[in-house]
Amino acid sequence: AQSVTQPDIHITVSEGASLELRCNYSYGATPYLFWYVQSPGQGLQLLLKYFSGDTLVQGIKGFEAEFKRSQSSFNLRKPSVHWSDAAEYFCAVGPTGTASKLTFGTGTRLQVTL
């Protein structure tokens, strides 16, 4: 069965500091990996996705993520955090293909201090 682990429930960083959110997955085949962001009371916005090719993927809002098959990880990074980045971040994994069920991690709440 597929699963996603986000070890950090809550992270606080200062504005301008770098950020790394961890995501580990368990999946029997080549995974389709995603990072979504959710602001309070809102739906989810796709930050980036990985299916194949270059293991470092660029997303919106200055985010990037690196797929490391040997570590079963897909960590999200941003070199300089902005106060508007404060939100809940979800990592998700799914089988290849469009209309496939996603398994979400439990989320990491990011707080940004000024």
Next chain:
Amino acid sequence: GAVVSQHPSWVICKSGTSVKIECRSLDFQATTMFWYRQFPKQSLMLMATSNEGSKATYEQGVEKDKFLINHASLTLSTLTVTSAHPEDSSFYICSAAGRGGQPQHFGDGTRLSIL
């Protein structure tokens, strides 16, 4: 980018009433739509998957007679919570996926409060 509209964004109603939530894909054809439920400070739990023109597939533990899903067109899916009770209060989110390897795009969610 792809836009998914969910309506209403917030609804409060009395126990025993039925509530319908709409999910529309505005600029693409959604062959598959997903309905999720999210409790406070928790992750998303998939409730059901619906493909246009066919019956929805419900996840284990989700009552299909309570949560009626209709996906009558490539741009619209509805979730009806029948005879809602306070324990059905939650944040419901839909997502839509089109053909061609596109990822799911999410609506802004509906906060349902049953009094």
